[in-house]
Amino acid sequence: MFTHAKKCSLAVLAALACGPALAEEFTLTSTDIAPGEFMASAQEFEGFGCAGGNLSPQLSWSGTPQGTRAFAILAYDPDAPTGSGWWHWQLVNIPVDVRSLPAGAGDPGKQLAPAGSLQIANDYGSPGFGGACPPQGHGTHRYQFTLHALSQTLDLPDNPSGALVGYMVKAHSLGSSTIEALYRRD
Template structure:
């Protein structure tokens, strides 16, 4: 009987945690799930001529215990063997639930006060837009918001994307993702 009760309690807690994670939602006026991004979100360089503008992002339903947020943009289809990190912004204060379009600019004028942009795979501490190789087909860009259980991630400004990702996953209470598309023919 005790084993059944413990198992029932574990299942109940698991379902409650899942329900909390399901209520954490990411939305955007600029990108949409399964839809192609505009030229505004294309990189300006490496043969690409876009506006290099990070999309507007908004989230709601963060779980209890959230102390800060982080946002990443990642392309798993990049022909590198490890994908391509386009953006990592961490230490977003808990009272901030939206990033304006362009918040990923390197001058940090639109980034939330106290946040920190980590080095992307283009080598800058900013948003770097989509720029898949011509003729490489459709790439999937995963924009993910993390609800974190810590106020700040203690990372050096030149931390690798892998280290940042590790710390995000180790401290995440919940995540929500929009997977947008881009292609250059």
């Protein structure tokens, strides 16, 4: 036997289930990287003992949260032996009408990033994408490529730290989607 509160709860659940369809899920995809899969040497850094292509992966997204005014891509290695991880890429203030980035958009010299976006200095010390380069023999590292839908474009100081950018992105994030790819140097 149901109490009145349980009957009302069931009625609310039924109305939600039968009501308008929910918005499309906010999803990040790539033709170059995949969740739980090892990245190609194209995404390996060139320098610091690494000899990869230093090519940022192609990325696409769909299901933009309501109220989105801009996007940000953050690429981070939480397994770097630094005590604070490693920022590989922070591209912010991507215009709201953009839904994909071509491979190589993380290279400021190629001018493939959308107009109005801002490439922040990575932990290698240069703006744009800095590929995977875990210490040799350190095991498998995770590389989290996270797209954030932002409630506003970010007003940042000149040469902001990766930590400040990460804080500002998360403070204004309406939603996020992550591809966690892997890389190892034996």
